[in-house]
Amino acid sequence: MERYDLAIIGGGPAGHAAAMRALDLGMRVILIERDRIGGTGIYNGALASKTLWEMAMRVSATNELMRNRGREPLKLEWDEVNKALQEAMFERKYLYSCHMQLLAEQRDEHGHARFTYERGEAVTIAPHVVEIRRLNGDRHIEAAHIIVATGSRPRITAELPFDGTNVLTSDQIFDLEAPPASIVIVGAGVIGCEFATIFSNLGRTRVHIIDRADRILPFEDPDVSELVAREMERRGVIIHRNAKLERLTVNPDADEQDRVAYELSYPDGRRETLTVSKALLSIGRVANTDRLGLELAGVALDDRRQPILIGTATSQAHIHIVGDATGTNMLVNLGELEGRHAVEVLAGLRTDQPSYANMSTIMFLDPEVAGVGLNEQECQARGIPYRMARIDYSCLARAIAMRRTRGFFKVLVSDDEDMRVIGMRAVGEHASSAIQAVALMIRQGTPVRELAELLHPHPSITEGVQECARMLTGTSIFKPEVLGDKLRCTRWAPAVKAA
Structure with a gap:
């Protein structure tokens, strides 16, 4: 039985990041991926949906120009989208494949491959033994350490008639042969709202979205979710607020545009x-840890048969679970962080x-939202x-030049003399590019005056972040007491309870 320092089950972003960090540290690594x-x-997921989003945003921007000039809107052929x-x-796959192929050719001082990639389904059959089930015969390996990075899958329930054709999840949505005439999205979280944005911006689909709450994206501040909802509705998206889905059925004999009914x-x-053409279920994701035989490796499970974790560590100190497989924090950047950690x-x-x-x-909406x-x-x-400063994009020269003035920056700082940055939200064009300096400031506990004194390029979107900082320090170029509809600078503290 061949022995490795580290066996990684799952070749997604978290597993790949873990393998690369292990190579940095001189470990002998095997990476096993079933698909x-x-x-x-x-x-x-991430790359596929964001590619669609980028195309949809370009189509939407083009059509806005066309409409303003009284011309027919662009209707991109679905074959072009799919291509x-x-x-x-x-x-992206080619980059991963070439990288791993070249790594597999490297040898250590004993002539052993430092990195091995194995295609197959891995299960643990003992604390340090992994069985790899392959078409050309099973293989057993021994590993001093094991990292599980098997990702997640869309959640489906018995109450909803998922069939993969009329009622879809994000796994099937990319296989559509044509844009549906209409679609209902069940779930108004990030994924649901991103697909609502994509289909509405492509301009070929009437979009409905079901939200049990009174506003979409309830984990964000009301000004964020309300602006996103307003823009969705401006593009024709129908948001069913405070709505409970009582029934969803498929009638295969109905016309294609009325095949799915929901009450x-x-x-x-x-x-x-x-009635609509298709339904998209966006009701969460489930960790892929239920078919790995982790109990045979001695990993403690909870009442739902999920591994019990402290951070990424299981009850077996040599076995860690990272990325979507943890069942929480299902983001690529966090999965990579967990894998390396x-x-x-x-x-x-x-x-x-x-x-x-x-x-x-970052949420890939229109406008995009970063925080x-x-x-x-x-x-x-x-x-x-806290103290808060907010500036509308309509005050920013770059946003005016781009003709993209829907959005705002909002910076939060501690309510004390230091005014250390504790949070930021950006809604609008280039939102994701504007938050990284603030992220570093939060990590280092930097006072907001440092941001106010930086020299930003002009015209740039990040000047809005600087103007927020200047408002908080009382040195802004535009004064919130004058432009109260575009600028805000407020303070909040919990109410003091009476004795």
Whole structure:
């Protein structure tokens, strides 16, 4: 039985990042993937959906210009959309494949391959033994350490008639042969809203989205979610707020545009039934840890048969679980962080748990939304006093030049003399590019005056971040007391309870 320092089960972003960090540390590594290298990071997930989003944004921007000039809108052929999607996925897959192939040719001082890639389905059959089930015969290997990075899959429930043809998840949505005439999206979280943005911006699909809450993206501040909802509705998206899905059925004999029917109920007693071409289930994801035989490796499981974790560590100190397979924090950047962190723990370089305190996020909507640190409702829920400055994109020269003035920057700082940055939200063009300096400031505990004194290029979107900092220090170029509809500078503290 061949022995490795580290066996990694799953070749998505988290598993690949773990393998590369292990190679840095001189470990002999085997990476096992049952399907396609790159996982959801390439297919049916991050890269694929963002490629569609980029195309949809370009189509939307083009059509806005066309409409303003009284011309017919552009209708991109679905074959062109699919071709661009396949090219993007191939480019990324090719990079991964070439990289791993070249690594597999390297040898250590004993002539052994430092890195091995194995195609097959891996299960643990003993604490340090992994069985690799392959078409050309099973193989058993021994590993001093094991990292599980098997990703996740879309959640489906018995109550909803998932068939992969009419009722889809994000795994099937990329296989459509043509844009549906209409679609209902069940779930108004990030993934649901991103697909609503994509289909509405492509301009070929009437989009409905079901939200049980009174507003989409309820984890964000109301000004963020309300702007996103307003823009969706401006593009024709129908948002069913405070709606409970009572029934969803498929009638294969109905016309294609009316094949899926859904019934909604509302708190005031109203009910309505509508028909659409397709339904997309966006109701969460489930970790792929249920078929790995982890109990045979001695890993403790909870009542739901999920591994019990402290950070990424299981009850077996030599086995860690990272990325989507943890069942939480399902983002590529966090999966990569966890993969690298777990390797360093296994190598004895650290004993701490991964920190998510300054997690940067981006939601690919229209306008795009990026954030780092705390938002206002999180501060208020925790009773943290803060000061806030907000500036609309309509005050920014670069946004005016781009004719993309829908959006804003919002910076939160501590309510004390230091005014250390504790959070930021950016909604609008180039939002994701504007948050990284603030993320570094949060990590280092930098006072906001440092941001106010930086010299930013002009014209640039990041000048808006600087103007927020200047408002907080009382040195802004535009004064919030004059332009109250575009600028805000406020302060919040928890109410003092009477004795």
